[in-house]
Amino acid sequence: VFLLPGVLWFLALIVAPFLVNIAVSFTKWQGVGTPIWTGLANYQKALGDSTFWTSFRNNLSLIVAMTIIPTIIGLFLAAFLFDYISKKFGAGVTSFFRAGFYVPQVIPIVVTAIAWRWILQPDWGAVNTLLRAVGLGSLAHNWLGDPATAMPSIMTMMVWFQIGYPLVIFMAALQRVDPELHEAAALDGASWLQSFAYVTIHLIRPEIYVVILTTMIHALKVFPPVWLMTRGGPGTATYVASYFSFRNFFEISNVGYGATIATILTVIIVLITIVYIRVQIQQQREEGPYG
Amino acid sequence: MAEGVGKYFSLIALSVLLLVMLFPLYMVTINSFKTEEGYLATGPFRLSTNLTLDTLKTTWKSTDYTTKFLNSMAISLTTALLAVGLSLFSAFALGIGKVKGKVLFLVFFLIAVMLPSESLVYPMYYFFKLVKLYDTRTSVVLFTAAFHASFGTYLLASAFSAFPRELIESAVIDGCSKLNLLFRVVVPISMPTLSVLFVFFFIWTWNDLFTPLIFLISNAKQTVPLAMALARAEHNVTITLQSSAALLGILPCIIFFILFQRTLTKGITAGSIK
Numbered sequence: 001v002f003l004l005p006g007v008l009w010f011l012a013l014i015v016a017p018f019l020v021n022i023a024v025s026f027t028k029w030q031g032v033g034t035p036i037w038t039g040l041a042n043y044q045k046a047l048g049d050s051t052f053w054t055s056f057r058n059n060l061s062l063i064v065a066m067t068i069i070p071t072i073i074g075l076f077l078a079a080f081l082f083d084y085i086s087k088k089f090g091a092g093v094t095s096f097f098r099a100g101f102y103v104p105q106v107i108p109i110v111v112t113a114i115a116w117r118w119i120l121q122p123d124w125g126a127v128n129t130l131l132r133a134v135g136l137g138s139l140a141h142n143w144l145g146d147p148a149t150a151m152p153s154i155m156t157m158m159v160w161f162q163i164g165y166p167l168v169i170f171m172a173a174l175q176r177v178d179p180e181l182h183e184a185a186a187l188d189g190a191s192w193l194q195s196f197a198y199v200t201i202h203l204i205r206p207e208i209y210v211v212i213l214t215t216m217i218h219a220l221k222v223f224p225p226v227w228l229m230t231r232g233g234p235g236t237a238t239y240v241a242s243y244f245s246f247r248n249f250f251e252i253s254n255v256g257y258g259a260t261i262a263t264i265l266t267v268i269i270v271l272i273t274i275v276y277i278r279v280q281i282q283q284q285r286e287e288g289p290y291g
Numbered sequence: 292m293a294e295g296v297g298k299y300f301s302l303i304a305l306s307v308l309l310l311v312m313l314f315p316l317y318m319v320t321i322n323s324f325k326t327e328e329g330y331l332a333t334g335p336f337r338l339s340t341n342l343t344l345d346t347l348k349t350t351w352k353s354t355d356y357t358t359k360f361l362n363s364m365a366i367s368l369t370t371a372l373l374a375v376g377l378s379l380f381s382a383f384a385l386g387i388g389k390v391k392g393k394v395l396f397l398v399f400f401l402i403a404v405m406l407p408s409e410s411l412v413y414p415m416y417y418f419f420k421l422v423k424l425y426d427t428r429t430s431v432v433l434f435t436a437a438f439h440a441s442f443g444t445y446l447l448a449s450a451f452s453a454f455p456r457e458l459i460e461s462a463v464i465d466g467c468s469k470l471n472l473l474f475r476v477v478v479p480i481s482m483p484t485l486s487v488l489f490v491f492f493f494i495w496t497w498n499d500l501f502t503p504l505i506f507l508i509s510n511a512k513q514t515v516p517l518a519m520a521l522a523r524a525e526h527n528v529t530i531t532l533q534s535s536a537a538l539l540g541i542l543p544c545i546i547f548f549i550l551f552q553r554t555l556t557k558g559i560t561a562g563s564i565k
Contacts, residue, residue, distance in 0.1 A: 003380070003381050003384035003385065003390060003396075005377060005380055005381075006377045006378070006380055006381030006384075006440060006444060007381070009377055009436070009437055009440060010399075010400070010403065010437060010440070010441065012437075013411075013415070013433060013434055013437035014403045014406070014411060014437050014438070014441065015403075016414070017411040017412075017413075017414035017415045017418070018406065018410060018411055018414075020414035021410050021411060021413060021414050024413065024414070031413075031417070080301075080305075081305075084301065085301070085302070085305065088298050088302075089302065093302075097305060097309060100309045100312065100313065101309065101312055103312070103313065103316065103548070104312065106494070106544050106545070106547075106548045107316070107541055107544060107545075108497070108498045108500075108515075108516045108519075108540050108541065108544060109498065109500060109516070110500060110516040110517075110519045110520045110537075110540060111319065111519070111537040111540050111541050112315065113520075114319070114519070114533060114534075114536075114537045115315030115316070115318055115319050115537065116315060118315075118318060118530075119314075119315065119318075126314070126318075160312065163312070217405050220407070221407045221408075223409075223500075223501055224500045224501065227500075228500075228520060241407075241409075242407055242409050245409045246409060249409075249412070249413050249416075250505070255413060258409075258413065259410075259413060261409075262407065262409040262410040262413075263410060265407050265409065265410070266406060266407060266410040269405055269406065269407060270402055270405070270406075272405075273401065273402050273405040276405075277398060277401060
């Protein structure tokens with residue numbers, strides 16, 4: 001009985017639209033009138049559509065910017081704050097820095113985008129001003145307006161945005177690690193880097209998995225940064241899957257095709273989610289429930 | 292001696308990194324208080340001696356910030372309350388009551404959390420238009436709450452399965468009804484977890500751009516982030532005005548962040564490792 005409101009809500013607002021969306025993906029539909037059943041035609045179209053591939057390739061770039069780089073930086077930064085700064089300067093300084101690095105995650109993405117557009121602005125933006133000041137003015141250019149640099153610029157912004165998340169999680173994880181293990185490693189003559197690589201990383205592996213899988217899903221779902229920074233442009237240089245389907249839905253009324261792209265994206269995400277669930281179940285079996 | 296130097300060197304390096312991280316925030320803040328002339332004279336990066344509150348006031352008026360703020364408040368509060376309530380009931384059934392197929396339910400909820408909103412949004416858009424809920428704040432609340440409640444159910448159910456069983460059993464023996472059990476025993480004890488959820492739902496809803504973008508079209512119903520995103524597109528908006536709009540958008544979040552820093556840190560961790 002207590003489950004009823006939640007499940008009804010869930011069925012009406014998530015399951016139902018989800019199924020309708022899949023059905024629409026097999027049709028040609030302008031958003032008005034009757035959808036025309038076209039079977040797999042939309043899927044065939046997607047496979048041969050270069051914009052479709054650009055979008056997903058850009059999602060891959062975002063995985064680099066939001067998963068791989070932040071996880072690595074986050075690991076080192078967390079270990080550095082935890083092993084070094086907190087011992088030399090105390091917990092207050094440490095949590096001050098932790099909070100500072102987490103700030104980008106709390107700022108509304110709209111504000112982030114506005115500020116970054118200024119940083120990258122061609123005439124007086126921070127990047128170009130800096131380049132000119134150190135005599136590299138020839139490197140200054142229109143970062144977001146050039147197809148070659150638009151995506152790397154967004155990636156840089158996303159690294160900045162994302163760092164705080166792995167940092168906070170890894171620092172919490174490190175508190176779980178028994179300091180005696182490091183002392184034992186040090187006694188055996190292990191350097192800091194060795195003990196970091198073999199002891200720390202091994203022990204906080206569950207958190208590393210969680211961070212990698214959740215940030216991958218976030219990177220696949222990215223919409224606001226792209227919409228705010230470039231609207232997918234110049235041309236289609238910064239299209240991502242979610243923006244591509246949004247555009248088909250609401251800007252060019254190609255609803256059927258938009259639904260197809262959304263469905264393909266969903267399938268990929270659900271696959272990653274299943275891996276995530278399996279990893280969690282496995283960890284619970286291995287180590288028992290904790291936390 | 293070398294030890295001491297290295298110690299401060301590392302602190303300085305870390306501070307420089309932090310400054311780089313906070314640079315965009317600094318830019319937004321200083322430019323919000325400049326006059327138009329002050330901005331032209333100093334550029335975007337230096338402080339101006341000519342500070343004013345007028346820019347902020349103008350922005351406040353031109354974006355009708357009061358309305359946007361109240362919209363955001365109303366939407367975020369109701370969504371967070373509703374989502375916490377829904378999660379509480381579902382998680383009570385799944386985590387404490389005995390429901391068949393519990394794991395399956397949880398897997399479904401977790402997958403729902405991960406779904407991209409693009410895969411749901413068009414049918415909802417069409418449906419809301421059909422039932423005349425399109426362009427109402429209610430539509431945003433209904434849709435967002437469903438997502439958040441899925442996450443909340445998933446998280447709370449695992450928190451509840453670690454709930455001390457003796458407490459529940461003794462309450463049941465004392466003839467406690469299920470509703471009483473929920474509100475007299477479970478809710479008071481899990482208040483910390485519930486408040487973490489509430490804070491999270493509030494911030495997520497507040498910062499969400501996609502859902503309001505799709506469902507809210509009239510100016511009077513838009514939220515703070517959406518109004519800011521759309522304000523940028525208007526041509527007569529100067530940098531200082533944009534800047535102050537951005538500052539007005541940040542402030543509620545920063546205040547919230549400072550107030551709930553501890554709760555949040557706890558929550559981020561709880562969300563990842565269940």
